[in-house]
Amino acid sequence: MNIIAISNLNLHTMKTTTLSLLLLASLGLFSCNKNQKNPAEQALEEKPVSTQCYISIYEKDTVNLQINTLKSGKLTGTMDMKLLDMPIKTGKIAGEFKGDTLFVDYSFVQGTNDKVVFKNPMAFLKKGTELVLGNGEIVTYLGASYFKKGVPIDFENVKYKFTGVDCPK
Numbered sequence: 001m002n003i004i005a006i007s008n009l010n011l012h013t014m015k016t017t018t019l020s021l022l023l024l025a026s027l028g029l030f031s032c033n034k035n036q037k038n039p040a041e042q043a044l045e046e047k048p049v050s051t052q053c054y055i056s057i058y059e060k061d062t063v064n065l066q067i068n069t070l071k072s073g074k075l076t077g078t079m080d081m082k083l084l085d086m087p088i089k090t091g092k093i094a095g096e097f098k099g100d101t102l103f104v105d106y107s108f109v110q111g112t113n114d115k116v117v118f119k120n121p122m123a124f125l126k127k128g129t130e131l132v133l134g135n136g137e138i139v140t141y142l143g144a145s146y147f148k149k150g151v152p153i154d155f156e157n158v159k160y161k162f163t164g165v166d167c168p169k
Helices: 001-032 039-045
Strands: 046-059 062-071 075-082 090-098 101-110 112-128 130-133 138-141 144-147 163-164
Touching: 075 101, 090 112, 112 144
Parallel strands: none
Antiparallel strands: 046 062, 046 163, 062 075, 075 090, 090 101, 101 112, 112 130, 130 163, 138 144
């Protein structure tokens, strides 16, 4: 065998060994992480320490909101929006209070189309026993929607003011 053939053989062996080690390492990392859940999934599975229900009626629109407070201080829940001449929006909320404002992500489906899940940010201002759903400028970047920084959320000129009600059993 000449020197070039031996060099090519050694190079091929090194490449194969390196690729095998990379594959093995990535499989190891994947198997370590596959049972871990992201914080949002963990929050949805955590048992609530309290539950509060709210309703908002504006003209012919009705919005039902259930908020579960978790031990961690995070909030989860459900919201159903029955708006005039629109398919019913049914979904889940997850978020937290920052001061007197509750910021949540609302993940929902519209009507019978359960194949497409929409996700919007929402902000509720706590005023006494009421929650007021604010209006703000929403920006979408790389598929994620959020309130535009530096633009205030309007809690005065709103449609939906929620009052506390007994939760359905």
